[in-house]
Amino acid sequence: MIRFENAHIGYDHDLIEAIDFELPNSGIIGLFGKNGTGKSTLFKTIIGLQALRRGNIFIHHQNISEIPGKLLAKKVSYCPTQILSYGNLTVWDVVSNGRIPHLSWLGKLKTHDIELVENSLELMGISDIKQQLISECSDGQKQKAIIASALAQETSILLLDEPTAFLDYPSKQELLKQLSFISEAGKLIIVSSHDLDLFEELCDLKLLLSHHKIITSEDTDFNKYWDEFTTKGLAK
Amino acid sequence: MTTGKLTYLLLGLLLLVLFILGIGLGSADIGFMEAIKSLFKSADSSPEAYIIQELRLPRSLVAILAGAGLAVSGLIMQTLFTNILAGPHILGVSSGASLFVALTILAGSTLGDMSLPFAAILGALTISSLILFASRMLSSGTILLIIGVMIASFCSACVSLLEYYADSSALRSFVIWTMGDFSAVGKTHLPTLAVFVMMSVAICFAFSKGLNALLMGESGAHALGFRVKSLRTWILFITAVLAGSITAYCGPIAFVGLAVPNLVRFIVKTANHQVMIPLVLLTGACFGLLCDIISRLPGDDRTLPVNVASALIGAPVVIIILLKYQKSIR
Numbered sequence: 115m116i117r118f119e120n121a122h123i124g125y126d127h128d129l130i131e132a133i134d135f136e137l138p139n140s141g142i143i144g145l146f147g148k149n150g151t152g153k154s155t156l157f158k159t160i161i162g163l164q165a166l167r168r169g170n171i172f173i174h175h176q177n178i179s180e181i182p183g184k185l186l187a188k189k190v191s192y193c194p195t196q197i198l199s200y201g202n203l204t205v206w207d208v209v210s211n212g213r214i215p216h217l218s219w220l221g222k223l224k225t226h227d228i229e230l231v232e233n234s235l236e237l238m239g240i241s242d243i244k245q246q247l248i249s250e251c252s253d254g255q256k257q258k259a260i261i262a263s264a265l266a267q268e269t270s271i272l273l274l275d276e277p278t279a280f281l282d283y284p285s286k287q288e289l290l291k292q293l294s295f296i297s298e299a300g301k302l303i304i305v306s307s308h309d310l311d312l313f314e315e316l317c318d319l320k321l322l323l324s325h326h327k328i329i330t331s332e333d334t335d336f337n338k339y340w341d342e343f344t345t346k347g348l349a350k
Numbered sequence: 351m352t353t354g355k356l357t358y359l360l361l362g363l364l365l366l367v368l369f370i371l372g373i374g375l376g377s378a379d380i381g382f383m384e385a386i387k388s389l390f391k392s393a394d395s396s397p398e399a400y401i402i403q404e405l406r407l408p409r410s411l412v413a414i415l416a417g418a419g420l421a422v423s424g425l426i427m428q429t430l431f432t433n434i435l436a437g438p439h440i441l442g443v444s445s446g447a448s449l450f451v452a453l454t455i456l457a458g459s460t461l462g463d464m465s466l467p468f469a470a471i472l473g474a475l476t477i478s479s480l481i482l483f484a485s486r487m488l489s490s491g492t493i494l495l496i497i498g499v500m501i502a503s504f505c506s507a508c509v510s511l512l513e514y515y516a517d518s519s520a521l522r523s524f525v526i527w528t529m530g531d532f533s534a535v536g537k538t539h540l541p542t543l544a545v546f547v548m549m550s551v552a553i554c555f556a557f558s559k560g561l562n563a564l565l566m567g568e569s570g571a572h573a574l575g576f577r578v579k580s581l582r583t584w585i586l587f588i589t590a591v592l593a594g595s596i597t598a599y600c601g602p603i604a605f606v607g608l609a610v611p612n613l614v615r616f617i618v619k620t621a622n623h624q625v626m627i628p629l630v631l632l633t634g635a636c637f638g639l640l641c642d643i644i645s646r647l648p649g650d651d652r653t654l655p656v657n658v659a660s661a662l663i664g665a666p667v668v669i670i671i672l673l674k675y676q677k678s679i680r
Contacts, residue, residue, distance in 0.1 A: 158569060192573035197570070201612075203565055204620055207620055207622055
């Protein structure tokens with residue numbers, strides 16, 4: 115569960131002002147908005163990479179500013195849009211790195227960790243390419259590896275930053291199925307995307323970033339802002 | 351797992367063979383069997399035992415330490431900059447160490463003074479911080495490498511300037527040092543070098559979780575629970591200690607840090623530092639010994655500078671890497 119309390123988000127000025135709402139324990143939350151409205155910044159603030167300008171964010175009733183990084187990494191996982199192809203980095207390496215917060219200081223994977231990595235690979239349908247180099251993967255395969263890594267991290271909250279950005283249409287459909295499967299397991303998924311048509315049906319709740327505010331689909335004036343956002347041809 | 355164990359076994363065997371070759375070869379004709387036997391005798395018992403224990407053994411051990419240490423520092427720098435072409439030499443870190451050593455030697459210190467490793471570490475640290483700072487503003491790895499090469503040239507120019515005004519004896523000892531030499535360390539300074547290298551490598555290994563996390567990008571590493579800035583600073587400090595202390599004792603040795611981790615990438619297909627660090631360590635030790643053996647090939651009292659040997663093996667390796675990894679080099 116995530117609760118925002120008068121949270122102001124941004125770098126040197128507020129990108130999003132006075133966020134005040136609570137997100138449920140599970141389900142899929144869609145995060146929409148034009149480029150530069152602060153979608154990625156919101157994610158970075160939740161994982162503690164970017165400081166809040168004002169206000170508080172609570173995860174499971176704990177203020178994020180008081181949660182040590184190692185502990186936060188067991189509660190929230192974050193999938194960046196892309197990953198670097200570096201040297202001999204393999205799909206297995208990326209996914210098993212998701213286990214890092216749970217490992218002892220020497221960082222050796224135990225049988226249980228290996229099982230979880232295998233399961234995550236299986237769930238994302240990339241078991242057959244686990245030994246493949248990231249540099250030899252398609253953008254879609256890389257994306258799946260990043261999400262599998264977040265799954266291996268075993269957190270109750272997953273933040274996905276534009277996971278469909280580099281996927282072809284069938285892969286997008288497939289990812290959607292996988293996301294609803296994951297959320298049914300009791301996880302909260304917050305996903306940012308420009309693929310409105312895909313996510314509109316899937317999301318349990320929609321968040322729209324507009325006019326430096328977050329408008330949720332439960333707000334009365336949501337439709338007004340949503341129509342403004344979609345009809346201006348800014349979406350897609 | 352079996353292939354992993356086999357790799358360690360083969361590398362271990364190679365290291366042993368090179369070590370025996372290393373102590374058996376030299377201007378004095380001592381057979382390999384005699385050389386091995388002399389390892390276990392007292393140094394005073396025979397001239398052969400003296401040569402082995404006082405000269406060849408320390409030199410081989412220095413070659414092992416320097417090769418292993420530089421290779422590990424190369425691997426860590428490559429991770430830090432997520433660029434497989436990074437390394438202490440190409441990024442100008444060794445040149446920074448050289449410049450500070452030149453200042454100290456030309457100011458009157460002699461090789462072996464404790465001021466040298468500290469000057470070298472400081473020099474290495476200065477340049478690597480500069481490079482790290484530059485890397486934060488750049489998205490292109492190629493530009494970063496060119497900046498490294500420019501910094502190296504700048505430091506070399508400063509060194510030349512110092513040489514120009516130096517008196518002849520200081521100049522001579524400095525010029526010999528720049529060519530790279532495993533024998534100058536000797537038995538007296540070997541323990542200090544060993545402490546620097548072994549401690550830093552152990553710390554690098556202890557950081558392998560953080561190093562693995564860095565491969566996920568800045569936000570990725572943060573989401574795994576690391577404070578990326580302080581992690582980077584610590585890692586940078588350790589690589590500077592590694593590259594700096596070795597440069598102080600053996601001279602600026604090129605190619606080891608760049609070539610060895612990439613040689614290992616031909617053997618194993620992973621970027622996991624728990625696997626990479628031990629393998630890079632072993633391969634680096636072999637590389638160091640091989641350079642030492644090549645540098646003694648003339649067979650008489652003359653030896654080639656280590657840098658000649660390391661470039662002879664290292665340069666072709668680097669060209670092969672460039673061809674193989676062109677896709678993943680930005």
